Amino acid sequence: MSHPMANFDEKEIFFDESYVAKLGLIVTESAQELGKKINKHLIRWATDAGMDYDSFIVESECPRFSSGDGKGIIKSTVRGDDLFFLVDTGNYSCTYKMFGVQNHMSPDDHFQDLKRLIQAASGKAHRITVIMPILYGSRQHRRSYRESLDCAFALQELQNMGVSNVITFDAHDPRVQNAVPLMGFDNVIPSYQVLKTLLRSASDLQIDRGHFMVVSPDEGAMQRNMYYASVLGVDLGMFYKRRDYSRIINGRNPIVAHEYLGDSVEGKDIFIADDIISSGESMLDIAYELKKRKARRIFAYSTYAIFTNGVDAFDKAYRDGIISGVLGTNLTYRTDALRQREWFYEVDVSKYIAYFIAAINQEMSISKILDPLEKIKDLLARR
Known part of the structure; x- marks a missing residue:
């Protein structure tokens, strides 16, 4: 039986450097562990193809002033790069000091840092893709009374900032993508x-x-x-x-x-x-x-x-x-x-995300990645 991702061979992902633009991975503080795992997969595939990459991660940070104000900094050029921003809006273990008090970062803080780093790219990137496993504001996905629509508005903000694609996982209600019909939106189920x-x-x-x-x-x-x-x-x-x-x-x-x-x-x-x-x-x-x-x-x-x-x-x-x-x-x-x-x-799920990054960077179809039916059948047959 042919492999369901036969047109997506790991050893050919970076073959001949046939990517659309140089790949850059910008990992916020909230997603460092996952980002490092994704980076390892990308490096291994590039190395297997005879290419020399130490890392795809572009150094960045979002420092805070003592008043609580923050800023985003990207520490190397990203002009013409195909940028992938990775953020975990649910990581409450991240902290910052404000007037000497230690504060745990909320989803609002993480989303603001994401926007700061996108701003820091200064519109010079070839393309921007946001990988946001927990979709910001997604539990407030519909209006039942006089209520805000946080997720829909956040997606529109990202689109207005030049984001081309959003990749999320198991969105509470994927119909929220209707707020941005002209922006790429992939809701992935692992x-x-x-x-x-x-x-x-x-x-x-x-x-x-x-x-x-x-x-x-x-x-x-x-x-x-x-x-x-x-x-x-x-x-x-x-x-x-x-x-x-x-x-x-x-x-x-x-x-x-x-x-x-x-x-x-x-x-x-x-x-x-x-x-x-x-x-x-x-x-x-x-x-x-x-x-x-x-x-x-x-x-x-x-x-x-x-x-x-x-x-x-x-x-x-x-x-x-x-x-x-x-x-x-x-x-x-x-x-x-x-x-x-x-x-x-x-x-x-790190390897799965790495597949998405490589496929988008190579302008390859992601339909095989989104539909794992054949892989599941193969998994059950091997038992």
Whole structure:
């Protein structure tokens, strides 16, 4: 069987220096770990093609004045370069001092630093692509009352600054791209990388209708879970959230109950996929409900496992046999406490991003990268 990315051979990515413009990777403070991994892949491919590159990363920084004002600095020429800006708007571990007080950077701060660095390029780049795994403001994706539309406005800002492409992962609502119909927008789902990690972490999984099932945690996550169920050839169930629309708590109508729709889960291993585990309460409620229905093992996945309330509740659920594993990507900041947990499995997406960077730089089609169906089939066939 031919490789699904046969027209995207690693050894030919930088062949003959046939790129459109010299590649430059500008990594904000928030994404240093991921940026270094991406850079290693790019260097290896260039070296395999007989080219001499020490690094594709262009040195930059966003220092702060003591008053809190900041500025973006790019430390070498980028004139005519094909620039890729990498930012993690969810990395709250980054700090700066303001009037002597240590402040943790918010998504607003990270987005502002991104704009500062784009400004620092002074319009001299050949093309600008922004890689923003957590799309800034994406949880405020629609207007229900007199509300701001942060994500749509932010995308328009980037377009007005000369950004040609935005690459994001598992956007809360990808329809937000309608705000910028003339700008490139790729919403990427790392489904192959997720399944690869899941099957390595639980090698005894039997992927068939009698032993395995996919369950959507709510109606909003149906599309991604439907994809997993379809490519794996298993049944799909779902929960819907019954809410109290008479009250608003923390900006949202509180959930009264999780109601299940679907076939029996008794004796089956369950896989649940969502875009984000925030507090984790909803995911745990669903896990406990599935256990009441005699599900065997439960594996949860979220592209962004941020655990805003800590991991203690998941520790207890793991000890009690409710949750067997949680998968999360390295697309955003993970605490050391989370990464050390026995039940947490990290999904590395750095190579996938490197593919995108190389393909865009070479003006190659990314359709093969976006559709990993053949790779998933090959993965399942090798088990």
